[in-house]
Amino acid sequence: MSWLEYLPLLAATLAIELAVIEIARKVRPPAPRRSDILWVNLATHPLAYLLIGWNPSAFLLVEVLVTIAEGAGYRWLNPQLPLAKALVLSAIANGITAFIGWMMV
Numbered sequence: 865m866s867w868l869e870y871l872p873l874l875a876a877t878l879a880i881e882l883a884v885i886e887i888a889r890k891v892r893p894p895a896p897r898r899s900d901i902l903w904v905n906l907a908t909h910p911l912a913y914l915l916i917g918w919n920p921s922a923f924l925l926v927e928v929l930v931t932i933a934e935g936a937g938y939r940w941l942n943p944q945l946p947l948a949k950a951l952v953l954s955a956i957a958n959g960i961t962a963f964i965g966w967m968m969v
Contacts, residue, residue: 880961885901895945897942923962935947935954
């Protein structure tokens, strides 16, 4: 897959996860900042995509690891955000994007 084919997937992931975090920000702050979502996804999304491409049966394991990494990244970038909340928000956002991705395969 070329970068031109990959970039829409990354953009869709960012849009979905941003929407989830924006809802969380309005319902019960604090929440990760918009820039946090960008940075953690730029770190995890390409690697996850490659790993799943090499071994599709590892989809669930990769998604769990991405969820943990992104939650930890949200907390690291935003120290006032409790780790438990960062992990829950990451799980919700990644759960939605993983489900959509899984349904499209």
